[in-house]
Amino acid sequence: MNPILVEATRGGIVESAHRGALAVVDARGAVVHAIGDIARPVFARSAVKVLQALPLVTSGAADALQLTDEELALACASHNGEARHVATAASVLAKAGLDADALECGAHWPQHEVAQRELAASGAVLTALHNNCSGKHAGFLCVGCMMARAQGRDAREFVRGYVKPDHPVMREISASLQDASGCDLSRAPMGTDGCSIPTFGIALQQLAHAFAKVATGVGLSAERATAAARLRRAVAEAPFFVAGSGRFDTRVMQRLGERVFCKVGAEGVFCAALPEQGFGVAIKIDDGNTARAAEVAMAAVIGALVRLDDDERAFIDTLSEVTLKNWNGIVVGALHASTALRQALPHTSS
Amino acid sequence: MNPILVEATRGGIVESAHRGALAVVDARGAVVHAIGDIARPVFARSAVKVLQALPLVTSGAADALQLTDEELALACASHNGEARHVATAASVLAKAGLDADALECGAHWPQHEVAQRELAASGAVLTALHNNCSGKHAGFLCVGCMMARAQGRDAREFVRGYVKPDHPVMREISASLQDASGCDLSRAPMGTDGCSIPTFGIALQQLAHAFAKVATGVGLSAERATAAARLRRAVAEAPFFVAGSGRFDTRVMQRLGERVFCKVGAEGVFCAALPEQGFGVAIKIDDGNTARAAEVAMAAVIGALVRLDDDERAFIDTLSEVTLKNWNGIVVGALHASTALRQALPHTSS
Numbered sequence: 001m002n003p004i005l006v007e008a009t010r011g012g013i014v015e016s017a018h019r020g021a022l023a024v025v026d027a028r029g030a031v032v033h034a035i036g037d038i039a040r041p042v043f044a045r046s047a048v049k050v051l052q053a054l055p056l057v058t059s060g061a062a063d064a065l066q067l068t069d070e071e072l073a074l075a076c077a078s079h080n081g082e083a084r085h086v087a088t089a090a091s092v093l094a095k096a097g098l099d100a101d102a103l104e105c106g107a108h109w110p111q112h113e114v115a116q117r118e119l120a121a122s123g124a125v126l127t128a129l130h131n132n133c134s135g136k137h138a139g140f141l142c143v144g145c146m147m148a149r150a151q152g153r154d155a156r157e158f159v160r161g162y163v164k165p166d167h168p169v170m171r172e173i174s175a176s177l178q179d180a181s182g183c184d185l186s187r188a189p190m191g192t193d194g195c196s197i198p199t200f201g202i203a204l205q206q207l208a209h210a211f212a213k214v215a216t217g218v219g220l221s222a223e224r225a226t227a228a229a230r231l232r233r234a235v236a237e238a239p240f241f242v243a244g245s246g247r248f249d250t251r252v253m254q255r256l257g258e259r260v261f262c263k264v265g266a267e268g269v270f271c272a273a274l275p276e277q278g279f280g281v282a283i284k285i286d287d288g289n290t291a292r293a294a295e296v297a298m299a300a301v302i303g304a305l306v307r308l309d310d311d312e313r314a315f316i317d318t319l320s321e322v323t324l325k326n327w328n329g330i331v332v333g334a335l336h337a338s339t340a341l342r343q344a345l346p347h348t349s350s
Numbered sequence: 351m352n353p354i355l356v357e358a359t360r361g362g363i364v365e366s367a368h369r370g371a372l373a374v375v376d377a378r379g380a381v382v383h384a385i386g387d388i389a390r391p392v393f394a395r396s397a398v399k400v401l402q403a404l405p406l407v408t409s410g411a412a413d414a415l416q417l418t419d420e421e422l423a424l425a426c427a428s429h430n431g432e433a434r435h436v437a438t439a440a441s442v443l444a445k446a447g448l449d450a451d452a453l454e455c456g457a458h459w460p461q462h463e464v465a466q467r468e469l470a471a472s473g474a475v476l477t478a479l480h481n482n483c484s485g486k487h488a489g490f491l492c493v494g495c496m497m498a499r500a501q502g503r504d505a506r507e508f509v510r511g512y513v514k515p516d517h518p519v520m521r522e523i524s525a526s527l528q529d530a531s532g533c534d535l536s537r538a539p540m541g542t543d544g545c546s547i548p549t550f551g552i553a554l555q556q557l558a559h560a561f562a563k564v565a566t567g568v569g570l571s572a573e574r575a576t577a578a579a580r581l582r583r584a585v586a587e588a589p590f591f592v593a594g595s596g597r598f599d600t601r602v603m604q605r606l607g608e609r610v611f612c613k614v615g616a617e618g619v620f621c622a623a624l625p626e627q628g629f630g631v632a633i634k635i636d637d638g639n640t641a642r643a644a645e646v647a648m649a650a651v652i653g654a655l656v657r658l659d660d661d662e663r664a665f666i667d668t669l670s671e672v673t674l675k676n677w678n679g680i681v682v683g684a685l686h687a688s689t690a691l692r693q694a695l696p697h698t699s700s
Contacts, residue, residue: 001351008617008638011541013551015393016617016638019369043365106677109467113459117470131677191361192682201363267358267366287637288358288366327456327481332542 002036010333018293025208041201047265057227072234073241074135080244081110211280215273300337304345360683368643375558377568391551397615407577422584423591424485430594431460561630565623650687654695
């Protein structure tokens, strides 16, 4: 039974509560802080996109196709489907000699409500480019494009079916995930993600270790360590492209730059790399609530572990102690990290 | 510690799970079935709109203003903000000699994504009529209009501030809620709801008892019993107006008519009246997840308790055992009622 990590209050009482688990691990794999069950496999979902984007760099695709920081950040993104995200995904595909027809992620309306309304008002056609995973998939297709070139094959033909677990592209992506996490994926629970690629059940301790490797490069091959650092820097340079307007990941990395690399996933999963500490972080909220619970928990972790000045601490505090207002702007309640979660983390003097 | 009521599976394992509590109570107040803590106060939120709409009938407003079934159903609604909902809310206000300016619920974009996109594409202005609670508030304003008439006062002036706990209109609404639930609201936790009216912390057992009274009329004054039956019939006649396209409440009542009156609330609260059984039902999901968890649990309750033919059972089964598909239409998982919840309910032979 995992403890409560985040509470939602109203009228002076706890209205709802979110249970979950958290692991903070160093690059050697040692658990530094933990709460709840960190050994149970959890589907990592979109939280591990940076691990799945390593082949985009190690394959040479990022250099050969002259991908920009924006494009590399989008390859690690669950984006809002805003106009700049869509245009950037199209740009990556064009560099690979492909277009939106090659994407196998499916189409959905932009997750960002304003972007959704703007798209509806514009009368433009919804495409797979609007899918929050289109940048990740465009990155996969770049890897496939490099494989096809090396084999002298037609890229468009070669990449078809790239979302399947046994496709050469997806084998390369999964190998990267396995190497970073140290989890034998052939024995792990396997499901299908929202964007149709395989997702694997990996223990939080292993996920946190993977992000400690991303944070430090320790435990990765020199090639993958270089790739991880390049992706972290790209996201720090272009944090809008990893999420978008109003989003936690974008706001935190716009403010803290390379001190935090954090990436949200569906169903309450959230991972982060803290390079200055050399730590990786992995969170799973039992009930799958990402938007409020996992984010509040991650803000509490960042507040407890990352070096912050007073202004930065005040900013992070607004994310770990969230004031809830209603449609008239009246304060009706709050979200906050639980006492149990606070006690599992180092005390901060703020 | 409440048990798991609903599980979300993927790749053959449980990905996320929702804990909660459930009470099924008869008109005498006896607990018929229960699981979890049914004594703890939970904010009833929008699940009790029908109890808050009783004064609309008992005050004589529904007759005096010749409200239709659609308009009465909307007074009990958390609606989608679709064009027919908005027009019906405007119609109720016009009958009371008021307009959208009198609404104090605040404005938000329609919760139904299609309606939101249509509104954005139309270029129309967002108003408080689009708020999912606009029908409830229009009903409150009708009650206020009757009070003003009786006192020979200007209605528009009289109703101002009607959302405040001490306003004569809100006192009447809260008295109805107190009478039905048997909960002393002066001692209950009080918070502010999304639409700015007070919301009270009431035990699930009391909420379920209130809905058993709605189901049977037993335990209510003759006047309130008649009003409850009229509102139930109005919603059964016009179930689109209590929620809207694609919504659980609308779909269930379109199919089962007067056999079920169910009403969803925010933060994982769900109440129902089962007139044939004489039972009331109240559910709270601990983590506040309404859209998938409370609905699946309610469907399991309906499947176990309500008289259904084979086609109706098959329909309800699709709501208690929900297949999850991704953006490509691939089946990726399922939502289902837990074994613990099933065991707390009578066995059905389907």
